[in-house]
Amino acid sequence: MASARRYKILCPIARALDAVGDRWDLLILRDLHAGPARFKDLQTGLPGIATNLLADRLVKLADIDLIEKIETQLGVTVYALTPRGAKTRNLLFELSQFGTQFPPDPDVKPTTSYRTVAVTMAAMLERGATADDRLRLQLNIGGEPYCITVRGTQTAMALGPCENPEAVLSTTYDALLAVGDGALPPDAFSREHLTLIDGDPDALQRFLTLFVRALTHLGGAEDGED
Amino acid sequence: MASARRYKILCPIARALDAVGDRWDLLILRDLHAGPARFKDLQTGLPGIATNLLADRLVKLADIDLIEKIETQLGVTVYALTPRGAKTRNLLFELSQFGTQFPPDPDVKPTTSYRTVAVTMAAMLERGATADDRLRLQLNIGGEPYCITVRGTQTAMALGPCENPEAVLSTTYDALLAVGDGALPPDAFSREHLTLIDGDPDALQRFLTLFVRALTHLGGAEDGED
DNA sequence: CGGGATCCGTTACGATACTG
DNA sequence: CAGTATCGTAACGGATCCCG
Numbered sequence: 001m002a003s004a005r006r007y008k009i010l011c012p013i014a015r016a017l018d019a020v021g022d023r024w025d026l027l028i029l030r031d032l033h034a035g036p037a038r039f040k041d042l043q044t045g046l047p048g049i050a051t052n053l054l055a056d057r058l059v060k061l062a063d064i065d066l067i068e069k070i071e072t073q074l075g076v077t078v079y080a081l082t083p084r085g086a087k088t089r090n091l092l093f094e095l096s097q098f099g100t101q102f103p104p105d106p107d108v109k110p111t112t113s114y115r116t117v118a119v120t121m122a123a124m125l126e127r128g129a130t131a132d133d134r135l136r137l138q139l140n141i142g143g144e145p146y147c148i149t150v151r152g153t154q155t156a157m158a159l160g161p162c163e164n165p166e167a168v169l170s171t172t173y174d175a176l177l178a179v180g181d182g183a184l185p186p187d188a189f190s191r192e193h194l195t196l197i198d199g200d201p202d203a204l205q206r207f208l209t210l211f212v213r214a215l216t217h218l219g220g221a222e223d224g225e226d
Numbered sequence: 227m228a229s230a231r232r233y234k235i236l237c238p239i240a241r242a243l244d245a246v247g248d249r250w251d252l253l254i255l256r257d258l259h260a261g262p263a264r265f266k267d268l269q270t271g272l273p274g275i276a277t278n279l280l281a282d283r284l285v286k287l288a289d290i291d292l293i294e295k296i297e298t299q300l301g302v303t304v305y306a307l308t309p310r311g312a313k314t315r316n317l318l319f320e321l322s323q324f325g326t327q328f329p330p331d332p333d334v335k336p337t338t339s340y341r342t343v344a345v346t347m348a349a350m351l352e353r354g355a356t357a358d359d360r361l362r363l364q365l366n367i368g369g370e371p372y373c374i375t376v377r378g379t380q381t382a383m384a385l386g387p388c389e390n391p392e393a394v395l396s397t398t399y400d401a402l403l404a405v406g407d408g409a410l411p412p413d414a415f416s417r418e419h420l421t422l423i424d425g426d427p428d429a430l431q432r433f434l435t436l437f438v439r440a441l442t443h444l445g446g447a448e449d450g451e452d
Numbered sequence: 453c454g455g456g457a458t459c460c461g462t463t464a465c466g467a468t469a470c471t472g
Numbered sequence: 473c474a475g476t477a478t479c480g481t482a483a484c485g486g487a488t489c490c491c492g
Contacts, residue, residue, distance in 0.1 A: 004482070005249075005465075008331045009273060010403055011342040013256055013318060016325030023231075023247075023484070030239055039455050047235060050485050055456055064328070075492095077455075084327070091320040092239060098317050099242030101310070102290070105234045116237040177236055230463070231484075249465070265474050276466050281475055303474075456491085463484070471476075 019064055020088070024049055024057050026095065029081070029088045032067060034118030034146075035159040036080035045113035061085070093123040100181065114141045114173050118157045121148070124180060126155040128214030135210070137203050138162040140170040150210070167199030169207070179211065186211045245290055246314070250275055250283050252321065255307070255314045258293060260344030260372075261385040262306035271339035287311070319349040326407065340367045340399050344383045347374070350406060352381040354440030361436070363429050364388040366396040376436070393425030395433070405437065412437045 007014040020026055024046060031037060031045045042054060058079055061067045066085035070078050081088075096119060125148070135150040138161055147162040149155065162168075175193035178184035184193075186208055196204050233240040246252055250272060257263060257271045269280060284305055287293045292311035296304050307314075322345060351374070361376040364387055373388040375381065388394075401419035404410035410419075412434055422430050 006331065007253070007274065008334050009253075009342070010330055010334045010337055011253075011256075012322045012325030012328075012346055012406070013342075014253060014325070015328045015330065016321045017252060018331070019325070019328055021247075021249075021252075026243060026247075027233070027235075027237075027240060030237075040453090043455095048233065048485080050487090051456065052458080053484070087324065087327075091317075091324050094317040094320045095242045096238045098313065099238035099240070099245070101313075102238075102241045102245055104236055104241065105232065105244070108234050108236045111236055116235070116239075120238055180238070269474095274466080276468085277475065278477080279465065454492090456489105458489075459487090461485090461487105463482105465480105465482075467478105467480090469476105469478080472474085 016091075020061075020066070022057070022060075024053060025061065026088070026092065028054070028057055028061065029066065029085060030092055030119050031113070031115040032079060032081045032085070033089065033092065033122075034115040034157070036070065036078040037115070038076065038078050041113070041115070042079070045111070045115045047109040047111060089119070089122075092119045093126065096120050096123040097127070104181065111173070114144050114146070115159060117141065117173070117176055118146065118159065120180060121146075121176070122155045122157045124214045125150055125157075125210045126153055127217055128210035128212070129153045129155060130213075133206070133210065135203060135206055136162060136164070136166055137199070137207060138165040138168045140168070140197070141176060142173050148207075165199060167201070167203035167207075168197040169204060170195045170197050179215075182215060186215065242317075246287075246292070248283070248286075250279060251287065252314070252318065254280070254283055254287065255292065255311060256318055256345050257339070257341040258305060258307045258311070259315065259318065259348075260341040260383070262296065262304040263341070264302065264304050267339070267341070268305070271337070271341045273335040273337060315345070315348075318345045319352065322346050322349040323353070330407065337399070340370050340372070341385060343367065343399070343402055344372065344385065346406060347372075347402070348381045348383045350440045351376055351383075351436045352379055353443055354436035354438070355379045355381060356439075359432070359436065361429060361432055362388060362390070362392055363425070363433060364391040364394045366394070366423070367402060368399050374433075391425060393427070393429035393433075394423040395430060396421045396423050405441075408441060412441065 006018045027046055028042060031042055062069055065082055067079050068082050070080055072078060129150055131152045133150050133152060137148050139146045139148055145161040146157055147160055148157045171194045175184060175189055179186060179189040190208050232244045253272055254268060257268055288295055291308050293305050294308050296306055298304060355376055357378045359376050359378060363374050365372045365374055371387040372383055373386055374383045397420045401410060401415055405412060405415040416434050
């Protein structure tokens with residue numbers, strides 16, 4: 001019963017799609033890249049998913065060792081990426097980069113979870129980062145704390161506060177999406193939608209620099225490739 | 227009617243999946259990375275696809291400017307990647323790399339087209355290539371000629387013969403898949419399943435070197451990431 | 453209240469037949 | 473060869489209900 005609508009083609013791409021090509025699969029993994037999540041967290045982060053589908057997907061993804069179900073000592077069950085599941089990072093990065101070129105749907109559903117930005121943002125920062133960039137700051141998005149870490153071209157962004165952030169910033173989800181889509185210029189973003197709550201102002205500037213580089217790197221070159 | 231089961235979530239990953247997340251989408255793009263193809267070519271390269279689905283997908287992918295329908299002067303209609311569609315390359319690379327870790331399905335469908343290897347192989351070679359690698363050779367897979375080009379870490383593999391190949395090699399589809407899956411060691415591959423038809427034996431060696439590097443790069447490090 | 457399971461209407465997919 | 477048309481089936485979407 002586990003394999004119904006599979007390609008069964010001798011090709012690694014087809015195998016990858018057999019594993020994570022079903023509806024919601026990749027979006028579930030995307031949210032888990034922000035850190036472990038409960039059933040309800042995923043449900044609110046994935047507007048429109050039916051509970052039975054979410055349950056089915058979680059079982060399937062656990063079966064192929066991409067995620068695992070964990071019972072905490074408080075009796076709370078959370079889902080988390082396995083090391084194997086964490087390797088979907090680059091795949092999601094590419095998906096994110098590819099997706100930015102399409103216009104947002106005119107009637108998008110309102111999102112109440114900010115987990116979505118974890119991979120998107122990390123992908124952006126990684127595009128803008130160079131080998132000697134180092135940055136660790138906490139970004140509060142609509143009140144939710146996220147910890148951003150940049151170590152050269154290795155970037156990460158996880159739900160939760162930082163341990164020793166260089167700075168603590170605050171912004172909104174909408175502003176972040178707007179700047180990511182290119183609708184809002186980075187300087188307007190920093191002036192009107194980004195506030196330094198605590199720490200080093202220089203860290204904020206370096207954070208913005210990565211944004212600018214990511215955006216110019218995106219819209220600038222690479223048009224006549226092939 | 228064009229947008230029925232879409233996510234409509236404000237997230238580039240969801241937008242990417244709304245564009246190319248439907249069944250067969252990415253496999254069609256994969257085959258087109260080997261060069262323009264006719265309806266029938268795609269049909270044989272995608273065992274199991276229904277003709278109406280293939281027709282639907284081709285229209286949809288053309289609508290969002292990833293592929294285009296071309297009428298040649300001989301009245302033959304072919305489908306080809308647009309510049310925008312060619313940018314699915316890295317995405318397919320990541321998908322291919324991610325897919326290699328899953329075991330092949332026990333009852334895979336027999337494939338009569340070798341277009342599938344175009345992206346897979348290019349992805350492998352690109353993983354193994356370093357900045358100063360240069361290679362241009364023709365590889366006949368089960369009689370079908372493919373032209374492999376390596377310029378540093380930019381690699382390509384297209385259906386059709388090379389113009390000025392350094393060498394012309396011949397192998398089989400099964401052997402190629404076996405070595406790509408790690409089931410067949412590269413030295414056994416070269417001894418038993420790879421023949422130099424014409425040209426420089428050194429080019430064959432450099433070709434193998436890229437294979438070995440790609441395989442060790444894959445299975446060697448990167449286990450404890452995150 | 454979180455974490456599902458069950459049921460049912462709808463949609464997309466798969467297979468085949470048919471046409472220009 | 474390049475599709476279109478038809479139809480049965482499996483997956484999805486939405487709601488409701490159940491259990492700890």
